């Protein structure tokens with residue numbers, strides 16, 4: 001047995017890739033494009049998710065080290081928190097989840113799906129296609145190993161010298177996170193398909209149950225983002241991060257969740273009527289922001305490193321109120337600027353024009369534009 005991931009972790013990972021690609025992503029892209037992406041679990045102790053472009057295809061490798069790191073963080077959370085803090089006994093009963101292990105397995109699968117959809121986001125978002133331009137040889141490219149070199153070339157290709165390679169890398173990360181979060185928050189019920197005994201039959205789960213499943217998904221994404229940052233802090237590679245600040249990535253993700261709820265409210269979507277949150281109501285928005293912040297604290301504790309928050313209580317309180325204000329700004333269409341992470345997110349957003357224009361021709365799917373239409377036509 002492999003020391004980095006046990007059999008259950010491996011089996012659930014394979015199931016997660018299958019759901020991410022052929023159940024969730026397949027609803028948004030054509031099969032011939034989807035066929036070009038191959039997800040593989042590889043044996044390596046490092047936390048790794050890497051894409052290698054091969055011809056017109058993408059070889060996405062996720063390490064067994066990533067699997068065991070996620071398993072480990074979930075085990076730490078389960079050891080120090082009650083499952084009831086995340087999903088109520090009522091909801092578990094409604095879903096037919098009778099043992100705690102299955103509920104934590106749901107978090108694990110959601111985390112692996114987020115990881116897979118994030119990497120798929122780089123592929124279909126055109127980030128990798130852009131790199132496999134005429135001037136570069138695909139066989140030499142590995143997104144994880146040669147990131148800096150590749151991204152420098154990308155900045156040159158975008159022909160905008162005001163954008164640094166780091167800016168572009170961080171914009172790509174926000175995009176990949178955003179697509180993955182949008183898809184998960186839209187299709188979180190599909191994740192239940194991993195657990196054959198618990199597929200809800202007949203009517204969809206109650207509103208309360210759906211809200212709690214969404215919350216488990218947010219926890220799963222927080223775990224992945226926390227681990228990526230911890231791995232970066234622990235790695236010997238020097239220099240600034242290629243990723244945005246973790247708090248900003250959470251701002252982006254939670255903002256997506258709220259925008260989705262807002263859309264559903266506006267469209268009076270019947271199916272989601274039960275989980276309508278009035279995001280115009282300041283109290284509801286504050287509750288969701290505060291809860292997301294609490295999830296970050298839980299993950300920080302499990303990681304044994306303050307990845308999202310500073311350590312001192314005073315600073316935590318300031319960061320929490322900054323995060324809430326930034327989320328309010330994000331939702332009202334103004335620039336988040338209360339935290340360093342919020343400022344980074346809004347600065348990148350205002351400067352993304354040339355990058356997005358250049359990227360247009362490389363998109364394999366204009367998910368960001370198509371999303372609403374495609375979802376609507378399916379209903």
Ligand SMILES: [Zn+2]
Nearest residue numbers: 118122173176
């Ligand atoms: Zn990425």
